[in-house]
Amino acid sequence: MDAGGTAQLRRREMAAAISGAGRCRLSKVGAGRRPPPARVRVAVRLRPFVDGTAAAGEPPCVRGLDSCSLEIANWRNHQETLKYQFDAFYGERSSQQDVYAGSVQPILRHLLEGQNASVLAYGPTGAGKTHTMLGSPEQPGVIPRALMDLLQLTREEGGEGRPWALSVTMSYLEIYQEKVLDLLDPASGDLVIREDCRGNILIPGLTQKPITSFADFERHFLPASRNRTVGATRLNQRSSRSHAVLLVKVDQRERLAPFRQREGKLYLIDLAGSEDNRRTGNKGLRLKESGAINSSLFVLGKVVDALNQGLPRVPYRDSKLTRLLQDSLGGSAHSILIANIAPERRFYLDTVSALNFAARSKEVINRPFTNESLQLRVLAPIKLSQKELVGPSEAKRARGPEEEEIGSPEPTAAPASASQKLSPLQKLSSMDPAVLERLLSLDRLLGSQGSQGTHGLNTPRRERMVLMKTMEEKDLEIERLKMKQKELEAKVLAQEAVDPKDKENSSPAVLRPLARRTVTVAQPLKKAVVMPLQLIQEQAASPNAEIHILKKKGRKRKLESLDASEPEEKAEDCWELQISPELLAHGRQKILDLLNEGSARDLRSLQRIGQKKAQLIVGWRELHGPFSQVTAPRGWPGMGGGRGEARQPPPSSPAPSYRCCPARWRTWNAWRAYPGSRWSHS
Ligand SMILES: Nc1ncnc2c1ncn2[C@@H]1O[C@H](COP(=O)(O)OP(=O)(O)OP(=O)(O)O)[C@@H](O)[C@H]1O
Incomplete structure (x- = not known):
């Protein structure tokens, strides 16, 4: 890599550190260890001609070169073409399965590792974003396919006898005219986007529905999709007037000590298309909607540019969309951007603009990491801090009855009883949560310094040895104290045998030491060894x-x-x-x-x-x-x-x-x- 390239990479890494990724890392498993970079992957999908334009003999303005590159005519010089290279290029004959299997399916496994993933469909209006993400019953898109696979995966991984218990929840929202609306509960009004102390983006009050099967998903998703705002424009009869965000959370709870908890979030985002209102003919409400869509997409472009240029301030907060995407761009998610483009000439400028945005996006570096903590039951203080975070009223609002059900501890994860002979790892579960948390952070710290992790706790071997030794010493101390107590009791009994007065006044064995102390003060004589x-x-x-x-x-x-x-x-x-x-x-x-x-x-x-x-x-x-x-x-x-x-x-x-x-x-x-x-x- 040349000097310029190195400087650019450093700038980008700095930007990633300044953005959410750096903040998140401090509070997650792997703290201290800088997560490896993962570039935002970019795929381009060219939709086929629609509305009989091909039949009219119009040649496409875009042409695929291979599975990763394409070219488009240069509007400044008709003798030339502009070439673009991406992670994947899907031509007009590509199927929904091609797009899904080539770009989306591979990132789903990260959710089971407790990492976040995002899929964004971007492009001008009418270019096929909704088709790619949602599709139709005959040609299901990314969303139904991903859900089907994810639910299958979680069933397999979370089955009986597996180390982790898994649960899946879904939320569905739209950002319409800079308002965050819950599509699963349309009456809830505009919701706020918050960032917690760990750098996680969250929306207090957003409905979360637990889903265990695809039928469950459809039951919630299909009616909610009808709540999404769509409208007819000159370019698309069913044009999305909002950015739709489906959030799928995969919660994992370890069944054995130390009862770790992981959370992986999948954002499936169908962005509203950028609109040239000279061509859409929008007026009134449509024009207003269009203004909101365009301005949020403009901020999205600024965010990507700021990340690429390593600017100290990334304007995530300038729009609701970018605030929500903070994790996905320059953040902690494995992200894939699918830029949808249309072959018609009338879309030419939008297509060039979309391709340029896609090319800039593939330079953005994310740093995904495992989002892991100790189970709330083990770490009571964490529960408190979440309450503090959103405030008591919001926390109450955010915690619907179904969510409470999700948050309830796994019945399978019962800690071993103290009377049982415990293995060192089992003993950990009965330790003071604060101590356990410190041990885990120490483990992470040592892990970051190159120590070899072990299975089970992921603790370096020597730390585990120290831990076991400490526990053994504690056990011995307890044994010693027990012996001492027995001796004292025996002495008291012996004394009672020779001192009938004492015996008369004495209370049950457990109270004897206190009673005897009182008596001693009143005694005129005391024997002592000096x-x-x-x-x-x-x-x-x-x-x-x-x-x-x-x-x-x-x-x-x-x-x-x-x-x-x-x-x-x-x-x-x-x-x-x-x-x-x-x-x-x-x-x-x-x-x-x-x-x-x-x-x-x-x-x-x-x-x-x-x-x-x-x-x-x-x-x-x-x-x-x-x-x-x-x-x-x-x-x-x-x-x-x-x-x-x-x-x-x-x-x-x-x-x-x-x-x-x-x-x-x-x-x-x-x-x-x-x-x-x-x-x-x-
Ligand atoms: N790959 C494709 N194959 C067949 N038809 C497609 C394809 N992509 C899009 N279409 C069709 O093109 C039309 C517009 O697509 P779609 O509504 O998905 O665009 P959009 O980008 O979501 O637009 P908007 O931003 O306005 O919501 C639809 O009728 C859709 O069925």
Whole structure:
């Protein structure tokens, strides 16, 4: 590709990103991964002569060259022809089946992948758009053929035993004089076109009919078609005065976890024909209609040009038609434009104009992606956001009884019960929806970075491993807690056995912990085990040494402010310790040993001894020899033999009085029980 070509492609890609495609991508499966481009495909269909013009010996102004190209006389130079190449060219002898099978049928499969597709019939008035899209009972067009195939496909893919349950709904509307009218409910009036936060175009209040068979479709579609506005003009006895849009939605719900949901939309659009009112002879209402048709087609041309030129603003909002086609042109759909042209000379200028539009359209790049989310039942917040999106009143209006029926969860998709042994994937269904959504986004993110997806969740293998591990850990934790609860219950029962009063007052087993807590406050005595930090290990080895009795005198007042210098009264209402003198002596000895023999690192294990103090102690020890004893600070309660006894370190001691920091003891009581809160040098 040359430099100009590259620049043009980049411009077009930029335009695609600026348009709806970029916005949609952020909120859909595949977020983070730029969907591959899909050019709008363009086919041209030349209708045969009608009204006996061929019999009059008039030669056609258009001639097919092969299955993809055609030529038309150059009106500026009669010696030359203008050649056009498209994705397909269907000549005047082509059948409805040729057009359908060659251009439309191949895109239907995308709907089952949760992607959107659009088929647009474009061309001047009387060129055969309605014939191509609708046809007649003898020669059914694209719409009946597509519906028949799609319903067949969904029956096959959504049958019992298949992973997805499928349902199809249809809506049918026309844009008449810039009004959006519901052909299935003509009384509904002009509807608004909205865009949701994900970039989806939607019409709140538009009727959706569920269809399961072709008969269902005909039952709704045929009467609705009669509601479409048609009128006679000089060029077409039954000229469409509006753009008709048939919207077919294929909803898919996964039957197993993680209960994903996909939605594919198919737009089948029969555009009104562009009209040269000098030739149509339109007046009055027809002229007004014609003005609306022409202006919306003019905006359609501007949209295509803006996309091709990579302009920052694509004027989708300038007409209802282009607003609705936002998905189909420069958006997220697999789109096919069928340009209908007529062979008669009187259509020559319209034909050239239609061919030029078709040629420009085939440069438009779409970025189709899979529209996938978690089922509303699993992701409750999504339901809310949709309500917020259209507003409560509109949401109510938009949700007809039939639509509610469609939105109801699949009965087959029942989550596994917690008591069952679940597989990791099944476990996902019982997870917090927010967590599940985050996991899926993580999966998408990793997928976009080139990770190999797996089947099932489409999750990279390592993520799934992590997930499974986390779940196993959670299971273990639950088991541990259960065991602990059993132990506690056993303890309570044992205590009740020795304490008949408690038993009398006790309520049923589940309430026991609460009841016991209340009783504890009223008890005058409480036994507790207190352990100086450094003695924990030793104590574990000799459990007999750990017997200390705490007497509760009242409520303690202010733990943090307790200091050696504070008078004893301040700590009244506190627990009082009675500690065996042997343990106190033993503790002191341990501290002394550490002070005399421990390295700077060992010393740092003592409370309030940091790196600096530890080094000073080691230095001091080297200069002056070992320390002789450790004593309790003055005025400390419950210190047994050391109570009130203060042995100050020598005046030249580099280390200030050594005290324990209560916060660093296992319990505050332990701090109070600690015997060696000062040290002194011999
Ligand atoms: N391929 C075809 N074979 C036979 N007849 C055709 C074909 N295409 C169109 N016709 C006939 O041409 C006439 C005009 O076609 P049609 O109404 O489909 O045009 P149109 O483009 O929809 O016009 P308008 O925009 O005014 O609605 C109809 O009588 C239709 O039966």
